[in-house]
Amino acid sequence: MPLANLSWRPLAELPPMWHGNVDADAWLVAARSTRASGGRLVTLWGSDRGAAGCAMTAAYATQDGLLWLDLALPPGQATYPDLAPLFPAAGRMQRAQHELLGIAAAGAVDTRPWLNHGTWPADWFPLREGSGLPPPGPAADYPFVPVTGDGVHEIAVGPVHAGIIEPGHFRFSVVGEKLLRLEARLGYAHKGIDALFARTAPEAGHRLAGRISGDSTVAYAWAYCMALENVWHVAVPPRAQWLRAVLLERERVANHLGDLGALGNDAGFAFGLTRFARLREDWLRLNGTAFGHRLLMDCIVPGGVATDLAPDAAARLLAQCDAAEAEVLRLKTIYEEHAGLQDRFLTTGRVTPPLAARLGLTGLAGRASGQAFDLRADHPLPPYDSLGTNMATHRGGDVAARVTVRFEEVLESLRLLRAMLGGLPAGAVRPAALPPARAGLGGGWVEGWRGEVFVALELAADGQRVHRCHCHDPSWHNWLALEHAVMGNIVPDFPLINKSFNLSYSGHDR
């Protein structure tokens, strides 16, 4: 563990989380030693501590678990050491925290606004206590980094797209069809969820967390509930723990099936889309029958899960795993043997493993670029600890690698689902009573289908109110990597590369 001399306080056992207070020097030392020892930056967030000023917090993933480092910023001090040179993804997180709280990274190279499109004043900070409602302002122009040279021109795409997708703006600098640079402009889906948490009761926060990114609602709700249960010191009944894993894997499979079809369609192979869309639809309908919600929203609640799984529903879920597996294997063969499709996938949008490590590429896209991290295998909770998870990795780093990893993860999830449904422990799915309110810090760390979702929860002194809840989406890291993945590719290949990452706008913008 880096900084062994620091007094680490355990926050949770599984997955292991450690809390420590640092000063500005130790802040940098911790970042450097984490970098040197192969650790990753998970997320950065700031919080307002009232009379004590502000605090900046970094969460690192190391072999020992999650390190949660608090850097207190007393009143009058509004800067902290910049982490972007060590962890490139930190740059945008620091820019966002500056807009939300007014604390800035000292000496940061990029100080352009990120989430704030000019609609709130630069000296008004929504997460400061008592900040009220923002005075409205007009949207401002964003200074994109210009690319100059003979024949270079810009293509602006979005935020409104031709397809029904989330809003985001992409600025391409191209020569002919060749992409020189892509700059993403996000923040169109900023909803002020961090401030909304401050008006939410702790026991209702899982519903809000579950709506940050609809395609990862299970991962977010579980991470929030895990954080709350860590504060409350509540033990989740074994049956509920297993059911949560069932829900998480069903969410993973549904998303992977949708993406695999969409990837075929984006390469002009509509047959793939219709086959996978039907598979996904069957999957979602059974979700609705077995759990009461097609996308599994609000199925995970603090302490356990909302409803128990009926025995006949468990049998149907099991049967569906077999049916889906046979079809996925057939479609996998079709994808692999289709020369035209493979020609589009191979070498397109490559992120090499060294670049991925440098950028902190995470989750599914990271595993396709040799970044072998999967919380289900690295810090397994029950039932993953007894079942074991075979992590799917690839070193290709191209669209083909991301397709392959998706196929392998679907098959692994189907294996896990069969094992889980076959061995569901008996018992209650919620504790008899929830404990009285109490204050404290808690973290939730879950491997969603896109990558690791992290929720940092701080309850106010009376325990009746959320003081700060920071929800981290893996897209924060991967949007940055996407900009590197497209370099040197041609313009018409961008939609395919983008789809192979399939990042969340809402989860990033919050």
Add this chain to the structure above:
Amino acid sequence: MNPFGLLAQSFAVLLALTLAPLLKGWIDMWRAWLGNRSAPGLLQPYRVLHKLFHKESVLADTASPLFRLAPYAVFGCVLLACAIVPTLSTDLPFAPAADAIALVGLLALARVFMALAAMDIGTAFGSLGARREMLVGFLAEPALLIVLFNASLITGSTSLASIVETLAHQQFAIHPSLAFAGIAFALVSLAENARIPVDNPATHLELTMIHEALLLEYSGRHLALMEWAASLKLFAYAGIGLALFFPWGIAQAQSPAAMLAALPLLGLKLAIGGLALALVETLSAKMRLFRVPEFLATAFLLAVLGLLVHSLLGD
């Protein structure tokens, strides 16, 4: 000009206008079925045209008169092209006025108007599409010309009507050069009509579009004309393909009865052709943009091989 010729000519134009959307509907229907979807119905293209003609045409502030003119010019060019392709009868008064070379020129003129109109508004997608359309065009047009020359060498004429008369009504002979030309023509038709694997007519991804990117700024009746022109172009290509490679059944001059007999045969040939196109589109993925020149160069090479085979083997 005889009155029957005039009748045959106007009938051919009317037939093209009505059958072209039907052919598109037929292909779309099969594409849906082959992709395990339920189809929108054979008449869907007519419904789309009807809807678009009843909608308001919205023009960008930066649009010049060229932008308004282009749909009519494109539609006119393509309709004229349809008029000189013998589909039912070779008795076409327009045919002597324009031969196969003029036909390629007419289609090229339509392309130029479309590309200019797309660039006229000044959006990134329009220019992108125009650039790509020209990339396809500069290779597809010469390949198409050489394909037509293959047939001209056999028949000794560049007029499509006389080519068909000679091919369909002379003594049956096997022309190996036409086999090469036929494959080349199939490749060119896929590229020229914005079909998979060159372009995807069903895509909504602006960055990958070729043909659709040219139409992004059009709406209402302008879009209707452009869509109709696209199906007419496909119909014209189908007509050329049938005339060159499957000319049997097309009526000779001055025979109204044969013309009526040619109609069901044409329907059958188009139905088979449409099914084949849908099959190709279902089985292929869209290729990378920079593979398109290779694809079209193959077509050109095959067409030239056809010429060589013809000159080696003699008549």
